[in-house]
Amino acid sequence: MKVASLRAELQQVSEDRESLLLQVQTLTAEVVNCEELVVKSNELKEKCLSQSNQLKTLQDELEATQNKLRVSDLSAFETKTEFEDQKKLISELQNRLADAELKIIDGEKFRKKLHNTILELKGNIRVFCRVRPLIPEDSPGADGRVISFPTTTEALGRGIDLAQNGQKYSFTFDKVFMPDASQEDVFVEISQLVQSALDGYKVCIFAYGQTGSGKTYTMMGKPGNPEQKGLIPRSLEQIFQTKQSLQSQGWKYEMQVSMLEIYNETIRDLLSTKDSSRTEYGSNGKQYAIKHDANGNTLVSDLTVVDVCSTREVSFLLDQASHSRSVGKTQMNEQSSRSHFVFTLRISGVNENTEQQVQEKPKLSIEALSSLSDVIFALAKKEDHVPFRHSKLTYLLQPCLGGDSKTLMFANISPDNSSLGESLCSLRFASRVNACEIVSNLYSELSWVSGPIKSSKARRSKAYLYTLPMLPCNPTFAI
Numbered sequence: 001m002k003v004a005s006l007r008a009e010l011q012q013v014s015e016d017r018e019s020l021l022l023q024v025q026t027l028t029a030e031v032v033n034c035e036e037l038v039v040k041s042n043e044l045k046e047k048c049l050s051q052s053n054q055l056k057t058l059q060d061e062l063e064a065t066q067n068k069l070r071v072s073d074l075s076a077f078e079t080k081t082e083f084e085d086q087k088k089l090i091s092e093l094q095n096r097l098a099d100a101e102l103k104i105i106d107g108e109k110f111r112k113k114l115h116n117t118i119l120e121l122k123g124n125i126r127v128f129c130r131v132r133p134l135i136p137e138d139s140p141g142a143d144g145r146v147i148s149f150p151t152t153t154e155a156l157g158r159g160i161d162l163a164q165n166g167q168k169y170s171f172t173f174d175k176v177f178m179p180d181a182s183q184e185d186v187f188v189e190i191s192q193l194v195q196s197a198l199d200g201y202k203v204c205i206f207a208y209g210q211t212g213s214g215k216t217y218t219m220m221g222k223p224g225n226p227e228q229k230g231l232i233p234r235s236l237e238q239i240f241q242t243k244q245s246l247q248s249q250g251w252k253y254e255m256q257v258s259m260l261e262i263y264n265e266t267i268r269d270l271l272s273t274k275d276s277s278r279t280e281y282g283s284n285g286k287q288y289a290i291k292h293d294a295n296g297n298t299l300v301s302d303l304t305v306v307d308v309c310s311t312r313e314v315s316f317l318l319d320q321a322s323h324s325r326s327v328g329k330t331q332m333n334e335q336s337s338r339s340h341f342v343f344t345l346r347i348s349g350v351n352e353n354t355e356q357q358v359q360e361k362p363k364l365s366i367e368a369l370s371s372l373s374d375v376i377f378a379l380a381k382k383e384d385h386v387p388f389r390h391s392k393l394t395y396l397l398q399p400c401l402g403g404d405s406k407t408l409m410f411a412n413i414s415p416d417n418s419s420l421g422e423s424l425c426s427l428r429f430a431s432r433v434n435a436c437e438i439v440s441n442l443y444s445e446l447s448w449v450s451g452p453i454k455s456s457k458a459r460r461s462k463a464y465l466y467t468l469p470m471l472p473c474n475p476t477f478a479i
């Protein structure tokens with residue numbers, strides 16, 4: 001019984017053991033599972049931690065970006081406001097600029113008017129006297145003591161005295177240049193006239209005097225020596241510089257040059273491309289007829305007119321003309337004093353902004369020299385008939401002696417005593433010309449002579465620069 005009970009018990013124990021073993025197995029498997037789960041859980045934890053870190057970073061970044069966005073929004077707003085302000089300012093400045101431009105245009109018109117008034121007050125015909133220094137070519141023993149320059153307040157810089165046979169002859173001009181006056185000193189005095197040419201007025205500058213008295217030196221200067229450049233190159237430099245600076249105000253200028261020589265009543269085109277050395281003087285097949293149109297304008301037919309844009313181009317043409325003159329001189333076999341050189345610059349300007357014009361209508365006429373005195377004295381005596389048509393030269397000068405035009409005559413004087421007679425003659429003639437100032441203004445009112453020369457919109461302008469040899473001494477010039 002006991003054995004049976006023990007067996008039963010053993011059986012039970014073994015069953016329990018089996019069951020427990022099974023449980024152990026199950027639990028072992030579960031433990032393994034659990035361990036795996038713990039590993040996984042740890043991995044997940046780590047992942048979670050890293051992701052939460054990432055999330056944190058992203059959140060921080062987001063916040064920073066949002067901050068930035070807010071700042072950007074703010075600055076965009078500020079920029080927009082600033083832009084609007086700037087736009088307003090620009091529009092304000094544009095209005096002010098337009099006002100200023102109008103004021104400049106008005107100011108420029110006013111300046112032109114004042115400038116012209118000043119020149120009119122100075123006289124539309126002015127005479128400058130220039131005494132050249134003694135040069136090695138002067139006769140041996142020559143001295144300049146026959147000429148002196150008064151130092152009284154009224155005559156300083158304007159007076160010149162000549163002593164002949166114990167007698168003193170005194171003259172006063174608008175300006176007297178002593179022998180030491182530089183080319184620059186002389187140019188300073190005429191630069192206002194050059195400005196007038198740019199403003200649309202006809203300007204005529206001519207040099208008068210005996211041979212060797214310095215006409216060419218005054219007008220052209222010494223080639224190859226910049227300090228001794230004459231009035232023509234200096235005027236051209238001023239004209240081209242002003243042309244450049246006026247471009248910003250809308251002005252566009254066009255310049256044309258012609259150069260001719262008159263010898264013995266014959267006109268010679270100094271810019272003709274036809275080789276004049278192979279032809280007789282003045283007879284290169286062209287007639288150079290002087291024509292007057294219905295408006296009273298004068299033209300020289302067939303004359304070469306060259307468009308120029310720079311001083312270099314004009315220098316080239318001046319060289320060409322000078323060469324042509326020297327060829328002509330050889331043909332003439334005469335002293336240069338018998339020929340007259342005429343340089344003409346035509347200036348046409350238009351302002352694209354204001355549609356203003358400064359324009360010259362072709363008007364040129366040439367005639368012989370000796371009639372100049374007849375014309376001047378007829379003007380001085382206020383005679384009904386002024387003999388402009390008597391000579392080519394006075395035809396040429398006709399537009400320059402009336403209306404708004406400005407004429408400047410240089411009386412060039414040699415200083416040596418052997419030239420005294422001719423110097424006296426030149427100064428007497430120059431004095432008579434000087435006396436014509438007021439008559440010139442009077443003449444502008446005589447509509448029968450030249451007709452209207454100016455309209456409010458368009459003006460002619462022309463710079464004439466001449467060298468004229470001396471007129472024959474005429475007792476009627478005596479003062």
Ligand SMILES: Nc1ncnc2c1ncn2[C@@H]1O[C@H](COP(=O)(O)OP(=O)(O)OP(=O)(O)O)[C@@H](O)[C@H]1O
Nearest residue numbers: 132133135210211212213214215216217218336337
């Ligand atoms: N102001 C001056 N200073 C220095 N030299 C001068 C001056 N004026 C003239 N001369 C010199 O005097 C000489 C004669 O001058 P220029 O040739 O200009 O005379 P001109 O009146 O043109 O003569 P022409 O009528 O014969 O052509 C030249 O050698 C010139 O260089």
